[in-house]
Amino acid sequence: MINRISRWVDDRLGAASFTRHALNKVFPDHWSFMLGEVALYSFVVLLLTGVFLTFFFDPSLAKTTYEGSYEAMKGVEMSEAFRSTLELSFDVRAGLVMRQAHHWAAIVFIAALVIHLLRVFFTGAFRRPRELNWIVGVTLFILAFFNGFTGYSLPDDLLSGTGLRIAYSIALSVPLVGTWLAFLIFGGEFPAHEIIPRLFVTHVMIVPGLILGLLGVHLAIIWRQKHTDFPGPGRTESNVVGSKLWPTYAVNSLGLFFAVFAVLIAMGGLLQINPVWLYGPFHPDQVPSPAQPDWWLGWTEGALRIIPPWEIRAFGYEIPNPFFAGVLLPGITFGLLYLWPFLEARVTKDRATHHLLDRARDRPVRTALGVTTLTFYVVLQVAASNDLIAHELGVSVAAVTRVFQVLVIVLPPVFGYLTYRLMKGLQVSRAERFATVPAEAVLHPKRYAAASDGHGDGETGEEREERESEQAPAG
Amino acid sequence: MKTATERDGTGAIVAALVVATLSAIAVTVVYAFGGQPQLEGALLGLALGGVALALILFARRLLPHGHFVQVRDEHPEAAAERAGVASAFQAGAEPIERRSLLAKMFGVSVAALGLAALFPIRSLGTRPGRTLAHTEWKRGTRVVTPDGETVRLEDVEVDTVLTVFPEDHPDAADSQTLLIRVPPNVDMPGPAGWTVGGVVAFSKICTHAGCPVGLYQASTQELFCPCHQSTFSVPEGAKPTFGPATRRLPQLPIGVDAEGFVVALGDFEEPVGPGYWGRPSD
Numbered sequence: 001m002i003n004r005i006s007r008w009v010d011d012r013l014g015a016a017s018f019t020r021h022a023l024n025k026v027f028p029d030h031w032s033f034m035l036g037e038v039a040l041y042s043f044v045v046l047l048l049t050g051v052f053l054t055f056f057f058d059p060s061l062a063k064t065t066y067e068g069s070y071e072a073m074k075g076v077e078m079s080e081a082f083r084s085t086l087e088l089s090f091d092v093r094a095g096l097v098m099r100q101a102h103h104w105a106a107i108v109f110i111a112a113l114v115i116h117l118l119r120v121f122f123t124g125a126f127r128r129p130r131e132l133n134w135i136v137g138v139t140l141f142i143l144a145f146f147n148g149f150t151g152y153s154l155p156d157d158l159l160s161g162t163g164l165r166i167a168y169s170i171a172l173s174v175p176l177v178g179t180w181l182a183f184l185i186f187g188g189e190f191p192a193h194e195i196i197p198r199l200f201v202t203h204v205m206i207v208p209g210l211i212l213g214l215l216g217v218h219l220a221i222i223w224r225q226k227h228t229d230f231p232g233p234g235r236t237e238s239n240v241v242g243s244k245l246w247p248t249y250a251v252n253s254l255g256l257f258f259a260v261f262a263v264l265i266a267m268g269g270l271l272q273i274n275p276v277w278l279y280g281p282f283h284p285d286q287v288p289s290p291a292q293p294d295w296w297l298g299w300t301e302g303a304l305r306i307i308p309p310w311e312i313r314a315f316g317y318e319i320p321n322p323f324f325a326g327v328l329l330p331g332i333t334f335g336l337l338y339l340w341p342f343l344e345a346r347v348t349k350d351r352a353t354h355h356l357l358d359r360a361r362d363r364p365v366r367t368a369l370g371v372t373t374l375t376f377y378v379v380l381q382v383a384a385s386n387d388l389i390a391h392e393l394g395v396s397v398a399a400v401t402r403v404f405q406v407l408v409i410v411l412p413p414v415f416g417y418l419t420y421r422l423m424k425g426l427q428v429s430r431a432e433r434f435a436t437v438p439a440e441a442v443l444h445p446k447r448y449a450a451a452s453d454g455h456g457d458g459e460t461g462e463e464r465e466e467r468e469s470e471q472a473p474a475g
Numbered sequence: 476m477k478t479a480t481e482r483d484g485t486g487a488i489v490a491a492l493v494v495a496t497l498s499a500i501a502v503t504v505v506y507a508f509g510g511q512p513q514l515e516g517a518l519l520g521l522a523l524g525g526v527a528l529a530l531i532l533f534a535r536r537l538l539p540h541g542h543f544v545q546v547r548d549e550h551p552e553a554a555a556e557r558a559g560v561a562s563a564f565q566a567g568a569e570p571i572e573r574r575s576l577l578a579k580m581f582g583v584s585v586a587a588l589g590l591a592a593l594f595p596i597r598s599l600g601t602r603p604g605r606t607l608a609h610t611e612w613k614r615g616t617r618v619v620t621p622d623g624e625t626v627r628l629e630d631v632e633v634d635t636v637l638t639v640f641p642e643d644h645p646d647a648a649d650s651q652t653l654l655i656r657v658p659p660n661v662d663m664p665g666p667a668g669w670t671v672g673g674v675v676a677f678s679k680i681c682t683h684a685g686c687p688v689g690l691y692q693a694s695t696q697e698l699f700c701p702c703h704q705s706t707f708s709v710p711e712g713a714k715p716t717f718g719p720a721t722r723r724l725p726q727l728p729i730g731v732d733a734e735g736f737v738v739a740l741g742d743f744e745e746p747v748g749p750g751y752w753g754r755p756s757d
Contacts (some may be wrong), residue, residue, distance in 0.1 A: 026545040093510040169685040183600035255530030262523035269516005284648035289701035320750030
């Protein structure tokens, strides 16, 4: 059967050689290499649940009166966007599970992207020849943010409408072109009626299309360059050691897809997220309190909150305050991310090709800089909840804000320095450990193991034989 | 002949697949009986999770693992290939370079086309013009609550704020205004004649990022924006006293008409809401 299919396809496409190589392709086994896969599969779940949602959601700001089954909103005037979101949540069977799974999938998608990015950063996987894929990855990261925001803003609820109001003010703050930018995006002065339909097209078509295309590029480059691997016995700069695509890697990865799907759907059913019916429809003169955005926007929100009242006014023109936290900070953040592989290569003068990854301890400066930067964003992230913290501690918001203004300056270098010391310490302890191993064990491991048989690690001869035969290269 | 480990592996895989199948059937039953979000999520999660567990156990226990070695291809390509790319390109470019005027004209026409392609973008929005510099308030416009009720001075109670809109534009988001009764022992803020009967009016739009300044602390007469915690002192003319806001909330001059309803005496004298590049200076 498989022979006949293979012959049929090969007669027409000549794909046999490629397919045979693909099936035998070797992927290294390390748990941290599945972080990108978790992101990929979250995106697949986003597509599946998202398509379902588009069949019911109506991206219109036309006014209507709610007549659905949610008692608390009966007779309330609202937009079609908000009404259809309520309908999805209360009157479409399995609608709430799909809606919440979609939202959780977005949250997990961006979380997986962040952790994947940190893995790539701290292990130096971005070095030559992978700078191109780093750039594609950072672009995917930005697109994920953008699509998160456009999707989150669609229901026209009070919380997301407030977020849009802030986004409008941030667009307005751009020097020179800000007013035109805000008016062209929103269609006019806030709250213009074009924004929700525009966000919808952007959210379900334009950005997912870009993400799909770039994902293809990202994976094709990985395929072409082969995956990096951690240094270890038998692993060199010129080989890949691991499992074959078929069957082990494929079955394992399919299992991971189902696992991600399972967790996200279960969360969608069991854990409430974005209960827009509690926020109510958007009114431009109302505001929820307290108001926190989705987690992945926390760092900009925190920056908007703790920044001092700065603005620049000169020659009759103004750079208003939201520019710094809303435009400059993300600009520097993503700009530095894009440039990092090139900046590092310039400083270290290391322009060689690397397929073996760094251990964080062996690159203490990079690790320390990474932790410094990460600490900065984590402090901002926590600062986005300054009102909640003040409420919990029973102190004034002003006091909490002042503490964060200090912490965001002080903590990053402190944590960076501690990390540097820690990495240096790890290097020393590793060197000491090696020094206690007899030279014989390193030079002639088999003879050493045979000599110490029975009183070594408690392994029987039979077990060791089995293990060694497994390790024999078979690809 | 199966070894003991293989048999153990299969047992767990069979169990996972049985759970998955039963859960999937249960989902359809729940759905058929009208659906229930928590059950749907839990059962679908179990069904998918069972399949996931079975696949992962299968891969872990029954499939060949690790220690296959593959040689990495040499990138970049051989130097000869690269030289070939350059010469192939140059050979093809030669007839184009010989007619450099045509090539330049082609460049100019494409650039012109690019410029023309910008015009559809212009259709996306209205011209900002002076839209941001004024609101719908005019001399004599009555104030109304969000429910459309006109307001008399006694409707503005002590220790509360009242959100109002222009009577003829009750949906004008940029015109939202707060009426605040200032306690008798506090001096009236703002220019003389802009307040009436102990009531003062400020724009409700935060000058930082545009959120409605929705919270009022009566004990200190402070307005508080829940978005980024900018705080404005009413007795000091809504001057920002804390947070990222840099400017005071613009004040709306108000009075009372012949029938005793609160009216605006004109528009705000400065743009309301957050700053922008061309904002006229104070």
